[in-house]
Amino acid sequence: xxxxxxxxxxxxxxxxxxxxxxxxxxxxxxxxxxxxxxxxxxxxxxxxxxxxxxxxxxxxxxxxxxxxxxxxxxxxxxxxxxxxxxxxxxxxxxxxxxxxxxxxxxxxxxxxxxxxxxxxxxxxxxxxxxxxxxxxxxxxxxxxxxxxxxxxxxxxxxxxxxxxxxxxxxxxxxxxxxxxxxxxxxxxxxxxxxxxxxxxxxxxxxxxxxxxxxxxxxxxxxxxxxxxxxxxxxxxxxxxxxxxxxxxxxxxxxxxxxxxxxxxxxxxxxxxxxxxxxxxxxxxxxxxxx
Amino acid sequence: xxxxxxxxxxxxxxxxxxxxxxxxxxxxxxxxxxxxxxxxxxxxxxxxxxxxxxxxxxxxxxxxxxxxxxxxxxxxxxxxxxxxxxxxxxxxxxxxxxxxxxxxxxxxxxxxxxxxxxxxxxxxxxxxxxxxxxxxxxxxxxxxxxxxxxxxxxxxxxxxxxxxxxxxxxxxxxxxxxxxxxxxxxxxxxxxxxxxxxxxxxxxxxxxxxxxxxxxxxxxxxxxxxxxxxxxxxxxxxxxxxxxxxxxxxxxxxxxxxxxxxxxxxxxxxxxxxxxxxxxxxxxxxxxxxxxxxxxxxxxxxxxxxxxxxxxxxxxxxxxxxxxxxxxxxxxxxxxxxxxxxxxxxxxxxxxxxxxxxxx
Amino acid sequence: xxxxxxxxxxxxxxxxxxxxxxxxxxxxxxxxxxxxxxxxxxxxxxxxxxxxxxxxxxxxxxxxxxxxxxxxxxxxxxxxxxxxxxxxxxxxxxxxxxxxxxxxxxxxxxxxxxxxxxxxxxxxxxxxxxxxxxxxxxxxxxxxxxxxxxxxxxxxxxxxxxxxxxxxxxxxxxxxxxxxxxxxxxxxxxxxxxxxxxxxxxxxxxxxxxxxxxxxxxxxxxxxxxxxxxxxxxxxxxxxxxxxxxxxxxxxxxxxxxxxxxxxxxxxxxxxxxxxxxxxxxxxxxxxx
Numbered sequence: 001x002x003x004x005x006x007x008x009x010x011x012x013x014x015x016x017x018x019x020x021x022x023x024x025x026x027x028x029x030x031x032x033x034x035x036x037x038x039x040x041x042x043x044x045x046x047x048x049x050x051x052x053x054x055x056x057x058x059x060x061x062x063x064x065x066x067x068x069x070x071x072x073x074x075x076x077x078x079x080x081x082x083x084x085x086x087x088x089x090x091x092x093x094x095x096x097x098x099x100x101x102x103x104x105x106x107x108x109x110x111x112x113x114x115x116x117x118x119x120x121x122x123x124x125x126x127x128x129x130x131x132x133x134x135x136x137x138x139x140x141x142x143x144x145x146x147x148x149x150x151x152x153x154x155x156x157x158x159x160x161x162x163x164x165x166x167x168x169x170x171x172x173x174x175x176x177x178x179x180x181x182x183x184x185x186x187x188x189x190x191x192x193x194x195x196x197x198x199x200x201x202x203x204x205x206x207x208x209x210x211x212x213x214x215x216x217x218x219x220x221x222x223x224x225x226x227x228x229x230x231x232x233x234x235x236x237x238x239x240x241x242x243x244x245x246x247x248x249x250x251x252x253x254x255x256x257x258x259x260x261x262x263x264x265x266x267x268x269x270x271x272x273x274x275x276x277x278x279x280x281x282x283x284x285x286x287x288x289x290x
Numbered sequence: 291x292x293x294x295x296x297x298x299x300x301x302x303x304x305x306x307x308x309x310x311x312x313x314x315x316x317x318x319x320x321x322x323x324x325x326x327x328x329x330x331x332x333x334x335x336x337x338x339x340x341x342x343x344x345x346x347x348x349x350x351x352x353x354x355x356x357x358x359x360x361x362x363x364x365x366x367x368x369x370x371x372x373x374x375x376x377x378x379x380x381x382x383x384x385x386x387x388x389x390x391x392x393x394x395x396x397x398x399x400x401x402x403x404x405x406x407x408x409x410x411x412x413x414x415x416x417x418x419x420x421x422x423x424x425x426x427x428x429x430x431x432x433x434x435x436x437x438x439x440x441x442x443x444x445x446x447x448x449x450x451x452x453x454x455x456x457x458x459x460x461x462x463x464x465x466x467x468x469x470x471x472x473x474x475x476x477x478x479x480x481x482x483x484x485x486x487x488x489x490x491x492x493x494x495x496x497x498x499x500x501x502x503x504x505x506x507x508x509x510x511x512x513x514x515x516x517x518x519x520x521x522x523x524x525x526x527x528x529x530x531x532x533x534x535x536x537x538x539x540x541x542x543x544x545x546x547x548x549x550x551x552x553x554x555x556x557x558x559x560x561x562x563x564x565x566x567x568x569x570x571x572x573x574x575x576x577x578x579x580x581x582x583x584x585x586x587x588x589x590x591x592x593x594x595x596x597x598x599x600x601x602x603x604x605x606x607x608x609x610x611x612x613x614x615x616x617x618x619x620x621x622x623x624x625x626x627x628x629x630x631x632x633x634x635x636x637x638x639x640x641x642x643x644x645x646x647x648x649x650x
Numbered sequence: 651x652x653x654x655x656x657x658x659x660x661x662x663x664x665x666x667x668x669x670x671x672x673x674x675x676x677x678x679x680x681x682x683x684x685x686x687x688x689x690x691x692x693x694x695x696x697x698x699x700x701x702x703x704x705x706x707x708x709x710x711x712x713x714x715x716x717x718x719x720x721x722x723x724x725x726x727x728x729x730x731x732x733x734x735x736x737x738x739x740x741x742x743x744x745x746x747x748x749x750x751x752x753x754x755x756x757x758x759x760x761x762x763x764x765x766x767x768x769x770x771x772x773x774x775x776x777x778x779x780x781x782x783x784x785x786x787x788x789x790x791x792x793x794x795x796x797x798x799x800x801x802x803x804x805x806x807x808x809x810x811x812x813x814x815x816x817x818x819x820x821x822x823x824x825x826x827x828x829x830x831x832x833x834x835x836x837x838x839x840x841x842x843x844x845x846x847x848x849x850x851x852x853x854x855x856x857x858x859x860x861x862x863x864x865x866x867x868x869x870x871x872x873x874x875x876x877x878x879x880x881x882x883x884x885x886x887x888x889x890x891x892x893x894x895x896x897x898x899x900x901x902x903x904x905x906x907x908x909x910x911x912x913x914x915x916x917x918x919x920x921x922x923x924x925x926x927x928x929x930x931x932x933x934x935x936x937x938x939x
Contacts, residue, residue: 021844022751028743029759036812037762040777043787047780063646086686093683097676105684107924111691113866114919115698116873116893119912122900123694126701130522147506147522158690170824190672212767219770221876229506230459233649239770243509244461246776247380255461257776264773271768276761339885347902375884376898388783390801390883409784512901539903 041268048262056266059245059259064232072238072267075149076217079156084210087164088202094165095172109165112158117222120158124227128154147229152237155223160213167209168202175201211278215271238267330569337371338570338577341392343379343464343556344512345532346426349594350374350396356589357580361573370573378510379464386411386561393565393574396425396558398464398511401626403559413562423557425581426531426596427604429614430472430554432546433518433526433533440524444548445473445482448525449499456526457504458514460635465511467630469527470641472552473497474634475623481550481616490633490640497644504648519543529554534595534610550616552623553601695916702913705906713907718887722895722911725803729891730871733810737867738860741818748819749826766815771876774812778805778881801883806891809877814867821863825856858930865926869919 048055059065093099094106112120128135129146138145145151175198183193221239229235245260342350354372361370375382375390379398383405386392395412397403403423406412416423432442440453448455460466477496480487485496506522508514511532518526519541526533533545560578565571580586582599590596597604597611607613620626624633634641703710713719748760766774781787782799792799799805833855837847853860875893882889890898892911899908 018844025743025746026751026753028740029747032740032744033759033762033815036808036815037765040774040781040812041765043780044773044777063642064649086683089679090683090687093680097680099680103927105687107920107927108687108691108695110866110869110923111695111916111920114869114873114923115695115916116875116896116912118875118893118897119698119916120694123697125520127693127697129520154690158694161690174828190675212764215764215768219768219773221770221772225509230509231505231507231649232645239772242770242776243772244459246384246772247461257780260773260776261780264770264776267770268765268768268773272761272765275764275768276757279757279760341883344901373885373888375886376901377884385801385883388779388800389789389798391798510901516900536903 041265044261045265047258048260048265051258055258055262059263062241062245062255062259064236065241065263067233068236068238068241069263069266071149071152071236072218073270075153075156075237076214078153079160079217080210080214082153083157083160083164083213084206087161087209087213088168088206090161091165091168091172095169110162112160112162117159117220118226121155121223121226124151124155124158124223146227148235151227151229152224152235155227156217156220159220159223160216163212163216164206164209167212168205171202171205172198207278211275215275218267218271238263242267330566332569332573335369335371336570336573337373337568338394338574339373339375339392339564339568340394340396341375341377341382341386341390342396342558343382343398344376344510345398345529345535346396346590346594347374347376348535349426349590352589352593353581353586354577356585357577360580361576378462380405380462386564391564391568392561393568393570394558394578395561396556398554398556399467399626400555400557400620401467401630402464403557404626406561411561411563412559414560416557416559419559420579420582421599422555423559423578424555424599425558425578425586426554426556426590426594427599427601428529428531428554428556428596428611429547429604429617430468430527430551431530431533431612432548433515433528433536433543434546435524436542436544438544438546442525442546445476445496445500445550446484448473448503448527449496450503453503453525454505454523455500455503456506456508456514456518456523458511459507459509460641462509463511463514465514465529465532466507467635468529468552468554470497471620471623471629471634472527472548473500474629474640475552475618475620476548476550476616478623479550479616479618481548494640494644497641498648501645501648530611531595531597538595538610545612547612547614549614550618551614553604553617553619555599555619698909698913698916701905702909705910709906710910713910716907718890719892719895719907719911721887722890722892723914725806725890726872726892726915729803729807729810730868732807733814733871734864734867736811737814738818738864741815741863742822742860745819745822745826749823750831763816763819766813769812771813771874772880774809774877775880777812778809778877800881801885802889805881806878806889809881810871810874813874813877814871817866817870818860818863821859821866822856825859826852829855858926861926862923862930865919865922868922872915872919 090109094102094109125146126132128138128151130136130139130144135145143150145154179197180193183197188196219239220237221243224237225240225243228237228240230237230240232241242260242263245255245263246257247255338354340350340354351374354374358370358372362368375392377385379402382390382392382395383397383402386395386406387409395403395406400417403412403416407416432448434440434442440447440450442448457469458466460470473496474493476482477485477493478488478490482496485492506514506517508517511529515526515528515532515536517523518528519536530545530547533543537543537545558578558581560571560574562571565574587599591598591608595608595610597608601617601619605614605617620629623629629635629639633639636642744759744763748756748763769777779786779800782789782792782805786800788799797804799808829852833851834847837851838844842850873893874891875897878891879894879897882891882894884890884894884898886898892915896908896911899905899911
């Protein structure tokens with residue numbers, strides 16, 4: 001009885017002041033994101049698509065346009081998958097397996113956030129380029145790393161590694177071990193336990209992290225512009241292509257900021273939709289399980 | 291409760307304040323007379339902003355400093371402040387068009403100045419000025435490894451299979467355009483063995499052969515040469531004075547001048563509208579005039595290793611750069627307008643077609 | 651959290667073999683993970699350290715005595731402080747809305763928060779130019795006021811804010827969701843105002859996540875190069891950040907200086923991130939978690 005009365009009073013006290021601060025928070029959030037995210041996005045979409053699809057068509061007629069977009073999307077997917085796997089592996093190793101130097105490795109994982117992308121690009125060229133020990137060996141054996149697609153992939157993997165690790169690590173460390181221990185006493189060994197119990201629990205985090213990797217890879221410029229070679233139809237990526245579009249025609253195309261805006265809008269529109277759809281999927285699944 | 295509403299409203303106000311504050315900060319960096327072209331009272335310490343292409347940073351560093359000292363003497367101790375920005379020539383042009391407040395623009399090729407002129411920011415007839423506003427000159431050459439192991443002597447040698455050539459991206463670099471025009475011109479003038487004089491198809495074939503061997507397109511001429519110096523590729527097509535500066539700085543490479551190549555002419559002009567807005571137009575004009583004086587030309591020659599602006603003198607070569615047999619200007623092969631819009635970079639142009647064939 | 655596996659008996663039987671196989675597998679996993687990190691991250695970092703320190707301490711003091719370098723660092727840190735302040739304060743509001751509030755379109759808001767991660771830096775710069783450059787949406791207004799946005803400090807701050815938006819929010823939202831509102835509701839029933847509750851209860855609880863997000867935001871801000879490159883105009887000694895200085899150093903045949911500045915930037919970010927991790931562990935240990 002007393003508990004009921006108390007919760008009723010609490011409810012009233014909650015509902016009243018709640019409203020004003022809730023609306024204040026909402027307004028702040030909407031205004032902030034509206035000004036700083038929606039507005040810039042709007043100007044790109046308006047300049048790119050304000051007069052219909054003409055700008056996009058012209059841009060796509062540019063030499064190497066389609067392949068640049070295709071290469072970027074494909075590499076983004078590959079990066080998301082590779083770092084999804086290795087990022088999860090790293091997170092698992094960091095959380096579950098004590099080994100000497102674990103703390104240092106954990107700090108190292110954050111490094112790509114700390115190093116400016118252009119410096120990373122310069123370093124990758126110095127380390128794995130044709131004149132280096134490693135790169136030279138590979139090139140002698142027919143595999144070009146830098147100034148070829150593998151180099152671009154390397155740069156993307158570098159830049160996006162922390163995203164998956166940092167997404168999975170907290171979930172993994174909070175995971176309740178009961179189920180795993182039960183499986184263990186029932187005779188299930190490592191991989192089965194991992195596959196049937198741990199992995200499903202981690203899946204939302206892995207997917208979320210991989211999505212971020214995908215989105216980030218669509219836009220990476222600084223590291224790539226040094227390592228890629230930027231040859232249309234071969235190693236030209238969409239972000240570099242957009243930069244080229246900004247200059248008036250040099251490959252016989254018309255170019256200009258409106259066309260650049262059109263392609264840019266296409267790219268981050270793609271990222272946005274993918275992220276949105278998958279967020280809905282994940283939160284939908286979460287609500288169903290709780 | 292009311293307090294929290296007040297405080298949260300203050301939060302919103304803070305957001306608005308931040309947005310406005312960042313706007314107010316803008317008036318600090320351009321500490322000049324105000325932007326509106328009303329009455330023109332130059333400030334005590336006039337600021338001149340120079341936007342230049344990436345190469346001549348040393349030269350302009352010295353030139354602005356010398357000019358400032360001379361000006362101070364002649365004008366009662368008035369201290370000039372030069373703000374300088376170096377980047378790709380076409381990028382600088384676009385920046386100026388987008389609002390970068392350059393008073394003087396040193397481009398690496400005339401069409402870039404044309405871009406700015408089209409927007410109405412340059413109103414004087416710069417092509418009729420002294421030397422056609424050209425302050426620096428050079429020629430397109432090949433940078434090769436010591437001893438020239440691949441024996442590159444002429445443009446056709448660049449088409450040999452397996453060769454790796456470095457040249458920048460023409461959509462981002464002015465230097466790249468010079469390189470392409472040089473090859474085109476040499477072929478058209480019949481100075482390249484195996485390519486008929488006056489044949490646009492042959493010129494296109496030459497460009498295709500060259501670009502089949504291009505594996506990296508750097509975003510600037512500087513980047514391209516540096517990439518070569520880092521050990522990548524067999525030959526870099528470059529400005530001779532850029533390579534000469536590198537060699538003077540200790541880089542191990544050699545300059546090979548093809549028998550026929552284009553005469554690089556880089557103009558520097560006053561951006562009339564900006565200079566007027568900043569009330570520094572007379573100073574800017576004097577500075578640009580100064581660049582044509584023998585003293586300034588001497589600085590360009592010794593620091594930047596450029597050739598004399600006069601083509602006959604230039605063809606003889608200097609201490610740093612070799613003589614050229616057939617040095618031709620862009621006017622000799624049709625003029626920049628035709629080259630950009632039609633014969634080379636136009637939709638049916640030699641380079642456009644060649645590049646698509648090479649990389650398609 | 652200790653390992654609660656039953657220890658295998660030392661009898662050499664199948665349990666023992668399974669245990670040693672388990673250890674072998676674990677070692678293999680660690681090996682693969684370490685190799686991946688080595689190739690991808692340690693090697694490039696090692697390269698920067700090597701090239702940065704190669705010219706000796708003299709080169710380092712020489713670099714930092716350059717006025718351009720000092721101003722570049724100053725500019726970088728001013729921009730970073732403003733960007734972190736804005737994205738933290740306003741990010742907290744967004745985080746609360748995402749974690750606690752319920753309304754339609756919340757997924758849309760969440761996707762908006764992540765959008766800056768997907769936008770290429772060049773495009774960010776283009777956004778600023780299309781908004782504030784000649785012919786831009788807001789250009790007439792600001793020019794009439796005599797305020798310069800693009801090719802000046804304000805646009806550099808704005809693009810840095812844009813690219814830093816996600817970090818604090820992404821760190822705090824899961825924390826807030828996990829914490830729940832029990833403690834806060836208790837405080838409210840006891841008469842505390844929302845604001846008091848926020849400062850006395852919520853903030854201490856999310857403290858480490860918040861600091862970590864701020865550190866990520868700071869690291870990202872000081873490392874930004876693409877967007878700032880487009881909007882700064884590259885005025886030496888004026889609108890040149892540390893990263894833009896690095897670009898110029900490489901361009902103007904002074905790569906040692908470039909590596910040294912790059913090393914300083916990386917060191918600052920790394921120390922910041924490691925420092926927060928360390929304090930967090932100590933704080934959690936003291937709290938008895």
